Amino acid sequence: xxxxxxxxxxxxxxxxxxxxxxxxxxxxxxxxxxxxxxxxxxxxxxxxxxxxxxxxxxxxxxxxxxxxxxxxxxxxxxxxxxxxxxxxxxxxxxxxxxxxxxxxxxxxxxxxxxxxxxxxxxxxxxxxxxxxxxxxxxxxxxxxxxxxxxxxxxxxxxxxxxxxxxxxxxxxxxxxxxxxxxxxxxxxxxxxxxxxxxxxxxxxxxxxxxxxxxxxxxxxxxxxxxxxxxxxxxxxxxxxxxxxxxxxxxxxxxxxxxxxxxxxxxxxxxxxxxxxxxxxxxxxxxxxxxxxxxxxxxxxxxxxxxxxxxxxxxxxxxxxxxxxxxxxxxxxxxxxxxxxxxxxxxxxxxxxxxxxxxxxxxxxxxxxxxxxxxxxxxxxxxxxxxxxxxxxxxxxxxxxxxxxxxxxxxxxxxxxxxxxxxxxxxxxxxxxxxx
Amino acid sequence: xxxxxxxxxxxxxxxxxxxxxxxxxxxxxxxxxxxxxxxxxxxxxxxxxxxxxxxxxxxxxxxxxxxxxxxxxxxxxxxxxxxxxxxxxxxxxxxxxxxxxxxxxxxxxxxxxxxxxxxxxxxxxxxxxxxxxxxxxxxxxxxxxxxxxxxxxxxxxxxxxxxxxxxxxxxxxxxxxxxxxxxxxxxxxxxxxxxxxxxxxxxxxxxxxxxxxxxxxxxxxxxxxxxxxxxxxxxxxxxxxxxxxxxxxxxxxxxxxxxxxxxxxxxxxxxxxxxxxxxxxxxxxxxxxxxxxxxxxxxxxxxxxxxxxxxxxxxxxxxxxxxxxxxxxxxxxxxxxxxxxxxxxxxxxxxxxxxxxxxxxxxxxxxxxxxxxxxxxxxxxxxxxxxxxxxxxxxxxxxxxxxxxxxxxxxxxxxx
Numbered sequence: 001x002x003x004x005x006x007x008x009x010x011x012x013x014x015x016x017x018x019x020x021x022x023x024x025x026x027x028x029x030x031x032x033x034x035x036x037x038x039x040x041x042x043x044x045x046x047x048x049x050x051x052x053x054x055x056x057x058x059x060x061x062x063x064x065x066x067x068x069x070x071x072x073x074x075x076x077x078x079x080x081x082x083x084x085x086x087x088x089x090x091x092x093x094x095x096x097x098x099x100x101x102x103x104x105x106x107x108x109x110x111x112x113x114x115x116x117x118x119x120x121x122x123x124x125x126x127x128x129x130x131x132x133x134x135x136x137x138x139x140x141x142x143x144x145x146x147x148x149x150x151x152x153x154x155x156x157x158x159x160x161x162x163x164x165x166x167x168x169x170x171x172x173x174x175x176x177x178x179x180x181x182x183x184x185x186x187x188x189x190x191x192x193x194x195x196x197x198x199x200x201x202x203x204x205x206x207x208x209x210x211x212x213x214x215x216x217x218x219x220x221x222x223x224x225x226x227x228x229x230x231x232x233x234x235x236x237x238x239x240x241x242x243x244x245x246x247x248x249x250x251x252x253x254x255x256x257x258x259x260x261x262x263x264x265x266x267x268x269x270x271x272x273x274x275x276x277x278x279x280x281x282x283x284x285x286x287x288x289x290x291x292x293x294x295x296x297x298x299x300x301x302x303x304x305x306x307x308x309x310x311x312x313x314x315x316x317x318x319x320x321x322x323x324x325x326x327x328x329x330x331x332x333x334x335x336x337x338x339x340x341x342x343x344x345x346x347x348x349x350x351x352x353x354x355x356x357x358x359x360x361x362x363x364x365x366x367x368x369x370x371x372x373x374x375x376x377x378x379x380x381x382x383x384x385x386x387x388x389x390x391x392x393x394x395x396x397x398x399x400x401x402x403x404x405x406x407x408x409x410x411x412x413x414x415x416x417x418x419x420x421x422x423x424x425x426x427x428x429x430x431x432x433x434x435x
Numbered sequence: 436x437x438x439x440x441x442x443x444x445x446x447x448x449x450x451x452x453x454x455x456x457x458x459x460x461x462x463x464x465x466x467x468x469x470x471x472x473x474x475x476x477x478x479x480x481x482x483x484x485x486x487x488x489x490x491x492x493x494x495x496x497x498x499x500x501x502x503x504x505x506x507x508x509x510x511x512x513x514x515x516x517x518x519x520x521x522x523x524x525x526x527x528x529x530x531x532x533x534x535x536x537x538x539x540x541x542x543x544x545x546x547x548x549x550x551x552x553x554x555x556x557x558x559x560x561x562x563x564x565x566x567x568x569x570x571x572x573x574x575x576x577x578x579x580x581x582x583x584x585x586x587x588x589x590x591x592x593x594x595x596x597x598x599x600x601x602x603x604x605x606x607x608x609x610x611x612x613x614x615x616x617x618x619x620x621x622x623x624x625x626x627x628x629x630x631x632x633x634x635x636x637x638x639x640x641x642x643x644x645x646x647x648x649x650x651x652x653x654x655x656x657x658x659x660x661x662x663x664x665x666x667x668x669x670x671x672x673x674x675x676x677x678x679x680x681x682x683x684x685x686x687x688x689x690x691x692x693x694x695x696x697x698x699x700x701x702x703x704x705x706x707x708x709x710x711x712x713x714x715x716x717x718x719x720x721x722x723x724x725x726x727x728x729x730x731x732x733x734x735x736x737x738x739x740x741x742x743x744x745x746x747x748x749x750x751x752x753x754x755x756x757x758x759x760x761x762x763x764x765x766x767x768x769x770x771x772x773x774x775x776x777x778x779x780x781x782x783x784x785x786x787x788x789x790x791x792x793x794x795x796x797x798x799x800x801x802x803x804x805x806x807x808x809x810x811x812x813x814x815x816x817x818x819x820x821x822x823x824x825x826x827x828x829x830x831x832x833x834x835x836x837x838x839x840x841x842x843x844x845x846x847x848x849x850x851x
Contacts, residue, residue, distance in 0.1 A: 070726075119560060120558065120560070120561075179573070180574070264643070296642075297641070297642035297644070297645055298642055298643075298644065299644070300644040300647075300648075344564075344576070344603070345561075345564055345574040345575070345576075346574050347573075347574025347575065347576060348574075350576040352644060353608075353609055353643070353644060353647045354576060354577075354606070354607075354608060354609075354611075356644065356647045356648050356650075356651050357591070357601070357606070357610070357611035357651065358591050358611070358613055358614075358651055358654045358655040358658055359601045359611065359613070359614045360651075361648075361651045361652065361655055362655065365624065365625050365626055366625060368625070369625040405638040405641060406638065407633060407634065407636040407637075407638050407649070408633075408634060410633050411630050411633030411634050414629065414630065414633070415630065424625070424626070425626070425630060428626070428634070429634060429648075430634065430641070430645045430646070430648035430649040431645060433644065433645065433648035434642055434644040434645045434648065
């Protein structure tokens, strides 16, 4: 006998929002088999296959003359903005449609970790390239990911790697690489930052080809001492040095615990020892640790998780919404301060109660109304089919909420005559805000 | 620039528009409104923070008209000694700033020269992040006034924004200010108040995040109540004035009311009825001019001038208003030298304006030297955290170290 609450907890954390049918299936299969399937999905992901990445075409600036007119530049800027919107729209649609949910959630996790924003990169093509890297490298060992990222064009532009040359080293990328991406603050010195910047010199982004290339004459080939080791470090060997540090393993495990486990409690000591050095290994250790079971309700859903989960449960595909509704959706996501591809800073998105403000609540209320209005007819019929008194429970099942508090049950019972209102009420409830 | 003004930390609220309330509002008078007035120490001051988005060109705002280097660097853009509104024998205000010139003469405008931060970033959004978070050295999620709000108890009514979206500066770690749009599209809440009231109830033993989510419903209702009362009070006042066939303000500006003016009108109403808010954030965008800059900037500065001088005159007429301190800043100034299209590109240090009855007018700090540049840019002479620390200490009665980390710098003497 599987505890339904336990598999629901696992699925709420390991997916972007499970459907009742997914919980049913997990209850049948048991926790172990469900976890295996989440971590190592087999077979084709039909949902992902049905939502292929958009063909963005070339960077509109690539086709311009050497000295474009102001109008040409403005036109190219508008096209760039449209490409970025298209990419963000697609990604949201993919998150809803994908069957291999943990794979998709990990891409979003790494996006928040290496928090790169299209605001500065200004290229949907390069942002998509970075997402592809997360997809290819985000499940395995950390080292290949770090090596790929130090030559990722979007990250290089985002953190001024472009300006980092032998003659004038720019420390931005080296500093964030150690502070925010691999080691954590306090695990390196200012001298390490300076030497690390020298190791990263020479990488240039060619926007026309959407690739980063190494320009030897801009690179500083001299010896550098980084974290106590002296060698003629370049980007690759510097990345390998960082990924091999014990601090890096602990840092990344803690970040994963923070987003998949709990913001309130420290990662369990067993985490580092239990993993095989891969991200999926760390996730397995998180989901199977005794501490994980105690974390129910301790994470506040990020706005993207909230909206993607709601759309999955309500049978709404953002890609099939009318343009006007799709724009409102992304505007309201911005109102909750989380638009995919646009993290607020290199530090990534906030967490926990920072998401819970009167302003974001207002955006949530409007979105809840919009989504309930767009819900699949079968979803509304399912709620209507229950006797009036049973509708809050039917709603809890639909939204994969374990149970309502008396407070929320009172509020929902008053809305039970109108399934659409009831649905919207459930989406804004405090119980649905956390996972 | 588009990006900055649309940067939505948090979204506009859907508070009922003033028009809808005007009808039945005459039953209220200003004096008998507002339970929240009692919550407030009558001696406490109010901060009105004005953000100019887009990087206002500081050298053409406070013009070093007597410096030959200024004219050499931007011959087409420079203002002559005859054009500026003189402050002393070296600098003068942009000709569009006639009202502020009057305030300066009256000793109620302090201009802090050359304000900036170390290793300036010329990206709009990064530099604005730095000004709004007050953390130049590392990424930071919370705004400086958001951190103040955290320490002041977290009631969103303490820090109110009349911008379309709540600016990052009002977002704290555990709380955030209230965003209230000036002109609601009569947007009604999608849920009945009864539903919000039900969901606001606390339940014992629930997870902290869930409890906070419920508390948001209570906060939202409190903000709604405050704003409704302000609007009713304003409507009542307007109705009284209409009876007396008087339309104050209607002719004072002559022309379209700028969004900044509309925001400051609402601030003025809030201050006059004595709401509990200690901080108001207002803003004007559009300063991201790179070409044909002189005329564009003059139009924008004219809007700023009319809105601010009207607001300060109004504030000078009440006790509560005389405790208001206005601070105006932009994320950076511009480069000293003009570019090829009669504009200037992103630069560094610029001036911060402080205004109000409690301000000792004059020029403060040291003007950056126009010939000793850092790669074409002015070197800052006053750290912006000195300004913040002074505002926290003298306006918000808060130990600046709680918000800024240990920060000893102050602007001595600028506030009475």
